[in-house]
Amino acid sequence: NAGVTQTPKFRVLKTGQSMTLLCAQDMNHEYMYWYRQDPGMGLRLIHYSVGEGTTAKGEVPDGYNVSRLKKQNFLLGLESAAPSQTSVYFCASRDAGFFSPSSYEQYFGPGTRLTVT
Amino acid sequence: GQSLEQPSEVTAVEGAIVQINCTYQTSGFYGLSWYQQHDGGAPTFLSYNALDGLEETGRFSSFLSRSDSYGYLLLQELQMKDSASYFCAVDGANNLFFGTGTRLTVIP
Numbered sequence: 182n183a184g185v186t187q188t189p190k191f192r193v194l195k196t197g198q199s200m201t202l203l204c205a206q207d208m209n210h211e212y213m214y215w216y217r218q219d220p221g222m223g224l225r226l227i228h229y230s231v232g233e234g235t236t237a238k239g240e241v242p243d244g245y246n247v248s249r250l251k252k253q254n255f256l257l258g259l260e261s262a263a264p265s266q267t268s269v270y271f272c273a274s275r276d277a278g279f280f281s282p283s284s285y286e287q288y289f290g291p292g293t294r295l296t297v298t
Numbered sequence: 299g300q301s302l303e304q305p306s307e308v309t310a311v312e313g314a315i316v317q318i319n320c321t322y323q324t325s326g327f328y329g330l331s332w333y334q335q336h337d338g339g340a341p342t343f344l345s346y347n348a349l350d351g352l353e354e355t356g357r358f359s360s361f362l363s364r365s366d367s368y369g370y371l372l373l374q375e376l377q378m379k380d381s382a383s384y385f386c387a388v389d390g391a392n393n394l395f396f397g398t399g400t401r402l403t404v405i406p
Contacts, residue, residue, distance in 0.1 A: 214393065223302075223385050223396035224341065231392055239393060271340060285331060285389060286343035 183207050185290035187272050193296045194262040202257040202293050204272030211277035213255040214239075214287065215247060217268040224271060230255055231277075262297045269294050300324040302397035304386055309403045310376055318371045318400045320386035329389040330362050330369045335399070336382045344371065346389070376404050 188203040204213065211232050216224040226239030230249040244266060246258045255274075259266060273287040302322045310316040320330065329348040333341040345353050347362035347369060359372040373380055381404045387394040 212392065216396075221398070223387075223398045224394075226393050226395070229393050237392070240395070273341075285329060285346040285348075287331075287333075287341075287394065289340040289342070291340050 185272055185274055185288050187270075187290040187293050189293060190291065191294050193298065194259075195298055196263060198262050199258070199260050200262065200295075201259075202270055202272075202295075204255045204257070204274075204290060205253055206255075206272075206274040206288070207253065208274060208276070208288065209252070210274035210288070211252075212275040213249065214273045214275075215245070215255065215257045216271045216273065217241065217266075218271060218292075219268050227257065227270075262295075264297045267295060267297045300388060300390070300395045302386055302388060302395065304384075304397045304400045306398070307401045307403070309405060312376055312378060312404055312406050314376050315372065315374050316376060316402065318373075318384050318386075318402070320369045320371070320397060322367050322369075322386070322388050322397075324367075324388050324390070324395070326390045327364070327367075327388060328391050330360070331387040331389060331394060332358075332360050332371045333385045333387060333396075334382050335385065341385065344384075348389075373402075378404050378406070380404050 214229040215227040228247040233252040270293045272290040278284045332344040335341045345360040362369045383399040387396045
C-alpha cells in the first residue's frame with residue numbers, strides 16, 4: 182500500500198498562474214481532505230469530501246476549488262495563484278467507520294510545498 | 299466558531315514525563331484527536347478521545363474532560379525522537395479543527 186500520495190512535491194508559480202494538486206489514496210477511504218499549513222501554524226482545512234462526487238467547504242476555501250470524480254482521487258485547484266497561497270498543502274483521507282478510536286485516524290500525504298512569487 | 303489553546307513550546311529531559319494541555323471552545327464536538335509532526339514531515343495520528351477519561355497507547359496517553367472542554371497528551375519515558383510538534387484537533391463530525399501546535403524539545 183502506498184497510502185496517500187501527492188503530486189507534485191514542490192512547485193513555484195507566478196502570481197495569476199493556475200495549477201492542480203493531485204491527491205491519491207489506495208485505502209478505499211470515503212473521506213478526503215485538503216489542508217494548508219503555514220509556518221508555525223496548525224493545519225487549516227480548505228475543502229473536504231465525504232464520498233465520490235461530493236465536496237464541501239472548510240475553514241479557508243476562498244481561492245481554491247476541488248473535485249472528487251473518483252473515490253481514490255481528490256484534486257485541489259488554484260485558478261489564479263496569489264502570494265498569500267504560498268504554503269505547504271497536505272491531503273488526508275479517513276475511513277467512514279466509527280468503531281474505535283483508531284477509526285478516526287486521518288492518514289496524511291507527504292505534502293506539496295507551493296511558492297507563489 | 300471554534301478555538302483551541304495549547305502551549306507553544308515545551309522542553310523536557312530525556313526519560314521524563316511531559317504533559318501537553320489543550321483547551322477548546324467549539325460549537326460542535328465529537329471528540330479530540332492528537333497528532334505528531336516532525337519537522338518537514340506529515341502529521342501522524344496518535345490518539346482519539348470521544349468519551350471522558352484516559353486512552354493509553356504505549357508510552358502515549360490522552361485524556362479528555364468534556365465538561366471542562368479540556369484534554370491533554372501525556373508522553374512517558376521521553377526519547378530524543380519525541381522532539382516534534384504536537385497538535386490537538388477537535389472532531390466536528392466530518393472534519394478536524396487543529397490547534398496551532400506545541401513544539402516539544404527533548405534534551406539529554
